[in-house]
Amino acid sequence: MGNEFIDKPKIIDKEEARKQFDYYTKVLNLKHTFSFDEAWEFVMAKRKEVFRGNIVAFEEQLKQVPGCLGEDPFPLKHTFADGMYIRQITVPAKTLTVTKIHKTTHPFFILKGEVSILTEEGVKRIKAPYSGITKAGTKRIIWHHDEVVLTTVHATKETDLDKIESEIIAKSYSELGLENEVKLLSFIKSIPELEEAKC
DSSP states (O other): OOHHHHSSSSOOOOHHHHHHHHHHHHHTOOSSSOOOOHHHHHHHHHHHHHHHHHHHEEEEHHTTSSTTOOOOSSSSSEEEEEEEEEEEEOOOOSSEOOOOOOSOOOOEEESSEEEEEEEEEEEEEESSSSEEEEEETOOOOEESHHHHHHHEEEEEEEOOOHHHHHHHSSSHHHTTTTHHHHHHHHHHHHOOHHOOOOO
């Protein structure tokens, strides 16, 4: 191992980070009061906090852009089965959307089209057919390369759409107890470049 860690900055995964941690701990003869896993969890929590603050600020800026559509601009198709609510949306090509904050972990299916999704883990490009899992607390920015049909499935005994919405969607991160939204927005406001950014 040489200077490859310093000379080539990049986003690295947990195992690569562990290698760096072990390498520099040994080379620099460091004594830590924390384990690698504790350090990794701390960094990931901070990364999530920054991402969540940025996505909330981005969504607020989008709402100020003339011509941006209001909440839920694309009609949803609602279907019910035994203890399940199936929600389907069709989004036109060349559309940018910001999802709501999901309260529950649930499956999703891309039935048609291709998207680029920005999440806390980075950007992922997905093409139909595709199935995945949305974790509780997730909020995403999605670019729809072409017309996209997306379906989610939620476990619920409810059939009233307003009650279902309050079961599966959080109005803020603080509602989930994941983050202090005021703290996140304060963070964004403390960075002049973000405050002055235009959509």
